Amino acid sequence: MRRRVALLGANGQLGTDIRRVLAESKNVELILITREQFNMENTEAIIPYLEKLGRLHAVINCTAFHNTEACESDPLKALVVNAIALHRIASFCEQQDAVLYHFSTDYVFDGAKGSPYTELDSTHPLNVYGSTKVAGEKVIAAYMDRYFIFRVSSLFGAAGSSGKGGNFIETMLRLVQQGKPVSVVDDVIMSPTHTLDVARALHTFIQQDIEEYGIYHCSGEGACSWYDLAVRTFELCEIPYEAKPIVSSSYESKCQRPSYSVLDNSKINRIHQMPFGRAP
Secondary structure, three states: OOEEEEEEOOOOHHHHHHHHHHOOOOOEEEEEEOOOOOOOOOHHHHHHHHHOOOOOOEEEEOOOOOOHHHHHHOHHHHHHHHHHHHHHHHHHHHHHOOEEEEEEEHHHOOOOOOOOEOOOOOOOOOOHHHHHHHHHHHHHHHHOOOEEEEEEOOEEOOOOOOOOOOOHHHHHHHHHHOOOOEEEEOOOEEOOEEHHHHHHHHHHHHHOOOOOOEEEEOOOEOOEEHHHHHHHHHHHOOOOOOEEEEOHHHOOOOOOOOOEOOEOOHHHHOOOOOOEOOOO
16 A cells, blocks of 8 residues: 655755655655745644645654754744644644654753663653653653654764754864864763664654554664764764864853763664664
8 A cells, every 4th residue: 555654854864864765665655845845833834734735644753943052042942843843743643543753862861871771761851952852752642642753862864964054973074174173072972873774764664564653762773972973983084183082061052961862772673673873
């Protein structure tokens, strides 16, 4: 059966790779929706907009207000996009009996555990972004039965990160190519995740008609610091660099981040094996 699937945020970093992977599926008719076509801040128009698309078998939501610094400055916008909009999307999907595939974040945790987080661990976000993403998760769970929430971590991909001026990899490469020394945080541990790997995991869930609904951790296997990631990037690209490790407390920021946010992929690996962090 050919499935009609709406992809919200089709031009974003993650949406771009999802679009590429699902385009290879003969049984998926992908309906692409970009920010230019519809702005999720217009929450009252979400359900009418989706209804105009006709019968949908699934909705993939890649939209988010994910600039963590900006979220601290504009918490209302973060709440609207990351939670209130989810209420509208979830309501539509439940009415239409459509499956919702949504993406959350490792920032729902505070880092105090110090070992990989499982889906059973309690959330305790440290910042506005994480708090609004938790709210979005709870909204989906309250309104829906057939949903998947994939918590991802430290994304990078070929399309870059819209709204942030490029992802971490792009920023590091740009700075060293300009001949600038870089100082990179070395006491924050996470799991770098390529958006292509997330897209392939999603593809497996759709193609196999997985019905074990709920939350899944979906990140690259392994863990490293941001400094480790930067150095490995320079080495792989064979670019001369000058990099200095620093502690996060010396980095001026409005936003408090977890010092450890590695996700345990055991649950998703039973369905789709997540690879160890691929080369940037």
